[in-house]
Structure formats: C-alpha cells, structure tokens
Amino acid sequence: MIKQELCQVIDQTEIATNIYELTVKGELVHEMKEPGQFVHLKVNSGLSPLLRRPISIANINQDEQTFTMIYRAEGKGTRLLATLQQGDLLDVLGPLGHGFPVEETDASDTALLVGGGIGVPPLYELSQRLTANGVKVIHVLGHQTKNAVFYEEEFKQLGPTFIATADGSYAYSGFVTDIIKNENITFDVLYTCGPTPMLRALEQEYRHKKVFLSLEERMGCGIGACFACVCHTAEDPTGVSYKKVCSDGPVFKAGEVVI
Amino acid sequence: MIKQELCQVIDQTEIATNIYELTVKGELVHEMKEPGQFVHLKVNSGLSPLLRRPISIANINQDEQTFTMIYRAEGKGTRLLATLQQGDLLDVLGPLGHGFPVEETDASDTALLVGGGIGVPPLYELSQRLTANGVKVIHVLGHQTKNAVFYEEEFKQLGPTFIATADGSYAYSGFVTDIIKNENITFDVLYTCGPTPMLRALEQEYRHKKVFLSLEERMGCGIGACFACVCHTAEDPTGVSYKKVCSDGPVFKAGEVVI
Amino acid sequence: MSALNISLPGLELKNPIMPASGCFGFGREYSDLFDLSQLGAIMIKATTKDARFGNPTPRVAETSAGMLNAIGLQNPGLTKVVEEELPWLSQFDVPIIANVAGSMEEDYIEVAKEISQAPNVHALELNISCPNVKTGGIAFGTVPEIAQSLTKKVKEVSAVPVYVKLSPNVTNIVEMAKAVEQGGADGLTMINTLVGMRIDIRTGKPVIANKTGGLSGPAIKPVAIRMIHEVSQQVAIPIIGMGGVESAEDVIEYFYAGASAVAVGTMNFVDPFICPKIIAELPELIHSLGFDHISECTGRSWKTVEKLTHHRA
C-alpha cells in the first residue's frame, strides 16, 4: 500500500561527485515489496520547488526499517535534498509503481543487470534479491566518467561486475553494450535501467530474450491519476491505448510499450 | 552604508510565547549608527516566501560585532525565521532607514519611551543610548497578555519600567496611555513605537511636546526605490508630497507625516 | 450540526471541497489512499466523445510555485467513462461533477447528453478552454458569443445543472461570465489554467513537448481570486473557485472573494491527502473567524460590513 510518511534521515553521504546515498527510516518500508519501485519525495516544506521528485529505492533493510536511495544532485530539488542531515525529516510518498519481476529468473539461470548512470541504483536491491534466490547475476554498469562511478564494490560482492565510462577515464571505455559483446556475456534474463537510448539499444539487440526495462518520465502525481507519464503500448503505437510509467511501470517487459 | 551580508546566527531563544530573540554576527554591524533603524531579512534561500521581512534592531554590540532582533513568529516568514539555529546563515540587508534622534534629548532631560507589542524592541537600544548620555529614561510598555511580555528586567535596569497588558493578565490592565496619566509621568521628549492606534493617541495627546514615532508599513524594497511604503506629509495631507517609511523613516517627528 | 454543508444547483455537498478536474483522474488511485466519500464532490477528468491519447510527453514541467501541463485531454472516451468509471465511482457517497470537453459544439452536446444521465453525475462542468477546430483553434472560452451558444445547446440536452469553467486567458472575464450566465449556465467554475511555457536552457527547446501548457498551482491564485472577486459581483449564479488552493485558509480566501465551493487541483500531486486534510481543518478555522457556517464567508470581501456583522461571534 502507498503511504505518505515523514521519514527520518539516518545517513546521507556523497559517494561520488554529486552522487548521494541517502538512508531514511520509516514504517512505509514494510510496504516495499519489489526491487525497482520508487518513492516520490517532497524535498522541503515550502513551495520551491513545488513538485515531488521520483527516486528509486536502491536498498531495503526491513530489520532496521530503513531504505536507501542514490541520486545525483543536479537541479533545484535534488540539490536541496543533498542538504538533508541525520535526524532531519523527509516527506516520502511510496512505495510506488511496479518493480522488476524477480520470479522471472529461475535459480539456475543467469541474470544480466545493465545500468546506466543514475539508473544503476535500483539494480542493487534487485541483485540482492536475485542472488538470495540463487540466481547468478552479472552486472554491467555504465557511467559518464570516473568520478561518477559508485557502488562498484557493493555490486562485486554480489557477482561479476563490469564498469564502462563514456569518457574512458575508468575501466572499459565506451558503452555497456560494447562490454556485453566484447566479454561474450550470456544470460537468460536481462534487467536494465538507465537513459532511454541505452534501453532502446538493449531492447533492439536482445529482442529474442526476456528483457525488463525501467523507464523514466516527467511526473506529476506519481500514483497514476494525472496522466503526465503515459507511453504508448507497443501493439497500438499510435492509438489510444497506454501505460502509465508511474503506476503500470516504471518496469515494463521489453516490447510492451514504445520507448 | 547599506550592506547585504550573510550573517551568522549566534543565538536564538524564545523569550515569550512566539516571541524570539535572535542575535547574529556580521560586519554590517559597524554600519549601525542610530537606534530605531531596521534590517530587511531574507528568511530562506528559496522563493517561499519571496520578499524580505523588515525587523527592527533591538540591540547592537559593536565589540562582538553582533546585533539582536526581537520578533513575533506569526506569518510564513517569521515562523521560518524562528527555525534558524546557531551557526545558520541569515541574509541581512541593512541597516536601513533613519532611527530615533538621541541628540534631541539633553543629558538633564527625561525621556519617555512608550512601546506596544513588537514595537518594544527598538526602544531597548534607544534606552541604552539615552542612559549612556545621562538621560533619565522611563519606559511604558504595553502587551497583549502576560505571556507576550518580554525584556521587563532588561528595561528595568535602565530606568523605571511600567507594563500594561490589554487583557489585564499582568501588571497594569489597560493601555499605555492610561499608565502615563495615572502615574503622572512627566517627560521632555517622548519616543514611541507600536501599533498605529497607539501612535495616533500619543501624537494627539502630546501635540505640544517633542514626540518621535516609529511607523510600520508594508514594504517592497526597503531602501526607498519602489514607493510601496509612502505616507502623506502633514502639511500636504491630500497632495503629492510624501515621505517613505523605509528610507525617510521609520522614525518621524510627530506632526511630520499623516499616520 | 455541520458548518460545511453547501447546496448548489444539482449539488448537495457535505462540504465545499472537491478535487479539480484532471488532478484526480476518475478517483481510483486516490481511493487507495482515503475514503472518497469524505469529499464534497469529485470533478472527474475531462471526458470527450472518443477516447484520446493526448499529447506527446513530456507533458508536465515545474515552475516557481506552479506547474505547466499539456496532458491533451487524455481520457478513455464517453462510453468507457459511462460504462466503467462512473459505475465504479457509485460505490462512494459523493456527487460527481463530469467535466465535458470537445473540439466542436456537436462533441460537447453528445457527451453532455449522455453523461448527464449517469445516476451519480449531479452536475456538468463545461471545459470551454478547448480549442475549437471550426474557428481555427481559438478556444471556445475566449469568445463570449461562442461560449454562450455552446452553453445554451448543452443546457438543452443536459439532465443536470451545467457549470461553465471559465478560462482566465481573456481580456474581460466578467463579459465571459455574463455571456455564459445568459446562455443558461447554472454556475461557474473558475479558473482553468493560464497558458504558459518553459524552455530548457540546455536543449533550447520548450520543456513540454506540446510547447505551451496550462499554468496551475499557488502561482496563479492571485489571478483566480481577482477574477472571482470581479465576477461574483456581476452574476447571480454561484461560483466554484480553484487555482492554487493549498490550505483551509486559501479556501476562506476564495469564499471571501465570492466562491461558494472550492476545488483543489495541483496540490493533490504535492500532498495526496490534501482534500481530507483541508476538510478536517475547516470547521475550527471557520469558528475561529467568528462564523457558524462556511456559507457566511461567500463574498465577504465585497459585501457591505453591515450585512455581515451579525455573522461575527
């Protein structure tokens, strides 16, 4: 169930240049079921900025009743979010949307998790769920530059992890798709989250495979009421049928919607 | 000279119900010359609220490079101001306007300082200046109710101090004007700040005396540029001549402007 | 005894608070969060004759104390709304105000006729901010004669009272209000969004795919208050006010301006519980202001004090 709660900030750390890891505590953690869901954050109590900001859930700790988000401080809202300190309260609406289907991968299978930039965070909770089920997980993570890389160690502890940087300043130079080919990575199921061009490339390349994509779209309500975040369904790409990224997604099966 | 500076909060204390005493440190303190001047505060960095808030300077400490304000947390802006804590930065524009003329009272004279509610604060700095000059100072301070009374001790240390509460819950019941009459207070110069009806009553009653009044008006710029805060001059009450409360005032000689 | 119930043409409201059209869908999502029967009414998403996908995304952009939207009237179309959404909503004890949109008079008339027959639709809200294809895309709501004619024709076919939703993008709002009143409108709702735009400085392109969008939220409240203040003094029909409402205090400000009920739009996105919160806060606020009943607040900013003094506690 969706809840609105003032969660307490447990920790906030800058883990890469302008990339923050924010852990908060609240009862709504009990409602967090699927990896890949997101929360909608009101970063301050006034009207500037006005709207909530959608941020993925990167890690859930039911015992501590906490969850972690990882985000890039860029615009007005996320820069304010970055000023929160331990003990501060944060207005969280969530969990929202439908996440990655863990059950689509059998224990004996290999899952490939491909993330780009701030699309990487939700894959962390996903990877933990999959490995807990005995799935073999391979991570391919693309970042802009060396200083933007985060959670490399954390992912490595869950499975083989390849990093690409667009400017070649760290690890592989180039795109995540290059890594998958060059390293001859094989997999049964692919889960991905990141910039739309990356998602398109993966959908294109692995159309015969089971692929799940997490989309991004500008949002109003975040709960399915305002029709801000719709996309066309693939079977009716110019018609009136649609899916809402916030409530039907953000994760869709490849081929389900037009990206 | 008017300066804009991010001043550091040294202390903030609630000294009566919803009445806060806020001390900040900054170089613009060196510019503070006259008691009764004010500062224009941006209570937070965003756009809500948008405008600055005018608050009187209640106490100046040149040695420490600090000054103190006393204000009632009431609306959006002052309630936010009340959340500031030691070490926080506050955007201050000031000092602004012209204050109470200390030199109008000779050392051998008696000054009567009459304050109402949040008009009391600037009288504190004034009283210190006057007493430092050897002037005998009497204070008559009106408040709404017992819980709103502040700085009684501080004023007592500078001279005789009478308190009135409108609801009679503390000290004299009634108006400041009643006290002055009932106590047969005599004086050479009267300085006052408070609600307009109080100022009008005093101006009326003591028209043959030297009276200085500090006015309040809604402000835009606070520096004299926007014409938000004008009042008619007394000699041309329906014409085009005017004074600006922010830059010509807030303190005027009784009879100078229409209140 | 309630201090909040309000009677308006077609509407017996428990309280004068309702979500604004387009900001609450057809209620399904919010029904998971709170009991919709708490609401005074629900203004459902605009319904058009045929299903519409709406505009390309991005459809929303944030602005200072506001937002732009260009949803493009996405909705499942008349038949689905009548056969699925309205029956689903009938489980709640709350009157529905059906927002009717179209691009030709004929569309409005067809939708109005049919949707007004749904048992839980107690009033229509004519969304005349839509571009009129027959006049080259000029909005119905910017030409008095066109708005009046549309109102008249919809009134003829509607089984329930008709409220006309005024567009603020006009030189003379009073003229528009009088025109639709003369066309037979039972009430007014105002205001719809102001036309605005934002440009992304990195791409150089408008943030919204449709380029322009409707500006809503607290930023526009002063415009709405001014227009309601002007119009309420010139028409005899009641006004449901909207535009940036975010608190019980705002509701009173709308009433003082001349509104008889208030809708909450954009702020539902910021706080999905805002409508029930405002409803809960209103009784105490009203009493603290010295009123026994919220209806006493309507028009207080312009009605003479004499008429109003007996209301003070």
Place this chain on the structure above:
Amino acid sequence: MSALNISLPGLELKNPIMPASGCFGFGREYSDLFDLSQLGAIMIKATTKDARFGNPTPRVAETSAGMLNAIGLQNPGLTKVVEEELPWLSQFDVPIIANVAGSMEEDYIEVAKEISQAPNVHALELNISCPNVKTGGIAFGTVPEIAQSLTKKVKEVSAVPVYVKLSPNVTNIVEMAKAVEQGGADGLTMINTLVGMRIDIRTGKPVIANKTGGLSGPAIKPVAIRMIHEVSQQVAIPIIGMGGVESAEDVIEYFYAGASAVAVGTMNFVDPFICPKIIAELPELIHSLGFDHISECTGRSWKTVEKLTHHRA
C-alpha cells in the same frame, strides 16, 4: 571582446540587463549599492504629466513566488523628472529608457515629446497598461486600435525610438503586438503585470488598499515566456523581456523565447545586487552553452536548428 553587447533601436547596450520600470525608482537608492554604469540600461519609474501621489497604502502584498503592487504610478511629474532626475542620472554611463504613462492620449504625447529630448533618454517605453479615462477606465493596452493610435501619436512627437510595453491581461497578445508594430513601435517590452488580488482572511478585506494589484515575480515567468515566444515569431521588432527574472539562466530562457534584452523587476527587492550579479554570470553561462555571443540565443526555441548549428562551439 564582449559577449554581451546588444544593439537595439536607440540603444547601444553594454549588456542586455536592465532594471524594470518601477522597481528601481530613478536609480538613486541603488547607486549607493553599486555603480549604475554597470547596467545595460535603466528603465526609470513611470513619468506622468503631473506629479502623482499614487494609491493609498498598503500598496504591496506577497503571493506565492510573486507579489502584488498597486503603487498607482507615484512619481514627481514630468518637470521634476526632466529637471532633476535625468540630469542626476547623466553622471552614469548608462542609457535611460523613460517609462511614459498617462490617463489620456494627450498626457502621453506631452510627456513623450518632452522627456524624449533629455540627452540621456535613448528610448521611451510606453506603459499602455494604464486605465484610459476617456473609455471608462479600460486600459489602453487591451484594445488594439487604441494602443495603435497611441503608439502612432507618440511616435510622431518622440525624439527617440519608442518601445511599447504590452499588458498580458489580454486574450490575444499577438494581435496587440501587431497593432502597435503597425502603429510604428520600434520595439516591444513585455510583460507588464497580471491583474491579481489577495484577501486577508482575518479582516476579510483585500490586502491591498486599491483591492487589485499587478502580479509580478517568478510566478508569472511562464506566462511571459509563452507570450514572448508567440509574439517574437509574428513581429519584426525586437523585444525586451521581463517577468520574474531571477538568474542568468532565466535571461537565457527569455532569449531562447525570443527576447533581445531582459529587464529585472521584483527580484531587485529580494536581492538589490541581482542585476550586477547576473551580468557577471552571463559570459560564462553563454560560453558553457556553446555560444560566442548572447545575441545568438535570441529565438533559439523556435528558429530552426539548421540556422543555429553554426553557433554551437
């Protein structure tokens, strides 16, 4: 070489940033804070034939991300402005744009004729948002024919180019812009304030003594951007944009919409140093966006990308 200098009719601007009329008085107060010669230009407070006291106070009210004002064109009158304010301003190396207001055509003509002869007045800005006493108080700026006629007559007498300041309170801003262009306007300035109101819920009365006031500040920026986007594609004369500008990024947004210079109004009250700050930040921002000169930004949101690619670094 400067990346900021701009040539407009009558105006050779060091940079395209200037305080908006009414938000900077006649410059005296701000001259204590910074050197006015840094500014691209100064739009001085509206000048009328005779001195005016203006409206009763309170004259301003805060709104969400904006403010209302009803100063009522307080100013010392034509003679004093010409004999005292303008000569005082001539100590600074900055062109003055004189804002001209009135309540009859004759007033405007008289003020325009005389003030345009002052040596440091390089352009006039016709404030046509004023109520026209001869048409029952309807603003000059809401009727195309009236605005056009006024423009024509002022052009005939003015010794310097005439910019007409458009009111946003109209149904069709393009029609107004074309009318004044045809009337001979050398440029447009837009937008003036939106008419708004706030009501104090404790007193039940409008916060502003004049009841309605002009809404300005960041709240109105999306309306201004939209109008400039529309108008700049339909007229051949340059536009000085304004409405809620608070940063160098906003300046670029205005240029992208179609402006050739930008004025800062309300935000001077929030940060009196905002104009020099923006001027200082612009060169780096322009270069980081890939431009050599700010003039390349004008109209980028609607000019075709082909035309613009050579501008990218």
